[in-house]
Amino acid sequence: MSSDKPSFLRDIWYFAMPGAELKPGTLRHAVLLGEPVVFGRTREGEVFALRDLCPHRGVPLSRGRLLGKGDKAVGETVAAAEVECPYHGWRFRTDGRCAAIPSLVPGQDVETSRIRVPAYAVHESQGVVWIHFGSQTDRLGETPAPRSATPLLPGIGETARPRLIERKRFACHVDHAVIGLMDPAHGPFVHRSWWWRSEASIHEKAKRFGPSELGFTMLEHRPSKNSGAYKILGGTPTTEIAFRLPGIRTELVRIGEKCVLSLTAVTPIAEEETEVTQIFYWTLPWLDVARPVVRAFARAFLKQDHDMVMLQKEGLAFNPRLMLINDADVQAKWYFRLKKVWEEAREANEPFVNPVEPVTLRWRS
Numbered sequence: 001m002s003s004d005k006p007s008f009l010r011d012i013w014y015f016a017m018p019g020a021e022l023k024p025g026t027l028r029h030a031v032l033l034g035e036p037v038v039f040g041r042t043r044e045g046e047v048f049a050l051r052d053l054c055p056h057r058g059v060p061l062s063r064g065r066l067l068g069k070g071d072k073a074v075g076e077t078v079a080a081a082e083v084e085c086p087y088h089g090w091r092f093r094t095d096g097r098c099a100a101i102p103s104l105v106p107g108q109d110v111e112t113s114r115i116r117v118p119a120y121a122v123h124e125s126q127g128v129v130w131i132h133f134g135s136q137t138d139r140l141g142e143t144p145a146p147r148s149a150t151p152l153l154p155g156i157g158e159t160a161r162p163r164l165i166e167r168k169r170f171a172c173h174v175d176h177a178v179i180g181l182m183d184p185a186h187g188p189f190v191h192r193s194w195w196w197r198s199e200a201s202i203h204e205k206a207k208r209f210g211p212s213e214l215g216f217t218m219l220e221h222r223p224s225k226n227s228g229a230y231k232i233l234g235g236t237p238t239t240e241i242a243f244r245l246p247g248i249r250t251e252l253v254r255i256g257e258k259c260v261l262s263l264t265a266v267t268p269i270a271e272e273e274t275e276v277t278q279i280f281y282w283t284l285p286w287l288d289v290a291r292p293v294v295r296a297f298a299r300a301f302l303k304q305d306h307d308m309v310m311l312q313k314e315g316l317a318f319n320p321r322l323m324l325i326n327d328a329d330v331q332a333k334w335y336f337r338l339k340k341v342w343e344e345a346r347e348a349n350e351p352f353v354n355p356v357e358p359v360t361l362r363w364r365s
């Protein structure tokens, strides 16, 4: 969206996929940030990710086999999980190092272990696979240690598993998807419906915000009385909404001891393609029963946002100047500021200092 280079934040963890989508012993191709990635899960359950291009002739490794300990490959017994390229059978360990080149005969001194496929750091927790995209320049070398801690979703504990997952592709740059999802003023217009909001329900709001890890948080508050759907939860809920780079929004609703966490993860696929994943976690048993209804709501919401972004695309084709106004667009301003500060800190190899100051924002919605 902006002309700043590079287009996507680097040295940061991105949401990759729900862990359940990656079965043990399988490989899976994806494109993220314009890069081909092969995800794999060993039979032992460990997740890994490599660039999905064989360094020999560029064939996607995801189209080959994932071998496990004890498997046979060209007469050899494999010692640990390896990915075998379908073209000439070169094999790569899960850290990207080449383990074997079947065509070699004794005396042909190719240093196999010096051949590498770039490997990505991955982390699986709370039923979610995260992937770390390092700086473009070190892609071909050793995988550097990630600059930021892996995201840990709040309120639900490390062993929590998703209860509901909805994903949708938006044909837009990641920035438009992110600021569309964090925009407080579009609710009564985009999400106007008999079951959520009416235009007449618009009223002034004042919300306290403060800096939080790699982003900002709308501090715990009682949900607006005009958000009727909260009533069906029972009890008096409180909500805390947090955003962190590169595009992770969490909304934690606590009702007494119980909670519902909604995660919205925005991951760039390509310059004009973005994947938005909505995941719900909850500890309210009756929500399991209501899952089809929750799914219908989540799907309808995502579609409303998606359709508006598509409409916006019609206008953006003419490259208009855009505006960010106070206070409704302050979160969008923070997003761009956070990105800029992150990039500057990265380039200068200095620690990231969160530029967001505590403040109360006021708007009508």
Ligand code: FES
Pocket: 054, 055, 056, 057, 058, 059, 085, 086, 087, 088, 089, 090
């Ligand atoms: S292209 Fe992969 S082994 Fe030749």
Ligand SMILES: [Fe+2]
Pocket: 180, 181, 186, 190, 191, 301, 305
């Ligand atoms: Fe929305």
